Amino acid sequence: MKARYRKFAIVTLALVPVVLLAQTPAPTLHAEQTELSKTEEWVLSQGTDESIAPELAAILGLGSDRLPVKLKSFRTSDGVSHTFAVSTNPSQKAIVISALKTIEDKMKIYSVGTAWLTDRSGTLRQTIAVDASGARVLPDNSRAAEFKDIKAFFLKKLKATGSTITSSPSPTRSATPAKEGKEETK
Numbered sequence: 001m002k003a004r005y006r007k008f009a010i011v012t013l014a015l016v017p018v019v020l021l022a023q024t025p026a027p028t029l030h031a032e033q034t035e036l037s038k039t040e041e042w043v044l045s046q047g048t049d050e051s052i053a054p055e056l057a058a059i060l061g062l063g064s065d066r067l068p069v070k071l072k073s074f075r076t077s078d079g080v081s082h083t084f085a086v087s088t089n090p091s092q093k094a095i096v097i098s099a100l101k102t103i104e105d106k107m108k109i110y111s112v113g114t115a116w117l118t119d120r121s122g123t124l125r126q127t128i129a130v131d132a133s134g135a136r137v138l139p140d141n142s143r144a145a146e147f148k149d150i151k152a153f154f155l156k157k158l159k160a161t162g163s164t165i166t167s168s169p170s171p172t173r174s175a176t177p178a179k180e181g182k183e184e185t186k
Contacts, residue, residue: 036122036151039158040095043072043086052085052096059135060117060126062092069096074157080113084154095119097150100130108132116147 047070
């Protein structure tokens with residue numbers, strides 16, 4: 001009888017961590033994923049119709065044409081536009097989050113910064129550096145901290161809207177690296 005009790009006690013002790021683990025609430029990442037989905041819904045319902053430049057769409061693997069999106073963009077005091085863009089193309093489910101600063105020199109207008117491709121889950125799928133020469137893929141871990149910060153920025157903006165979503169200022173210019181204005185002549 002003692003041997004059976006000992007085996008029962010050992011099995012019970014072994015199962016306790018499993019049972020406790022099953023009862024543990026989901027990690028914070030799950031809450032962030034839910035919030036990112038809410039941010040996506042907010043942008044789709046309140047965002048501005050824009051498009052992502054073909055060069056950036058292509059490097060993100062989203063086709064070679066301009067990608068239609070709804071976006072929310074907020075310019076910070078240092079001139080960087082934080083943009084949350086949700087594809088409105090049914091075949092291209094994607095979210096592009098970017099932190100780009102528009103530079104205007106005498107002959108060109110271009111953007112400089114970083115863009116990240118993600119989805120409703122908030123999983124980083126691609127990191128792109130944008131500058132005057134175009135866009136290039138970076139290792140995701142090279143700007144992962146910035147990605148986390150910009151997601152937090154948009155979650156904060158969403159929470160600031162409260163339960164009733166209000167519109168925000170529209171960007172005056174697309175936050176994509178499309179070449180605008182006069183091209184440099186050589």
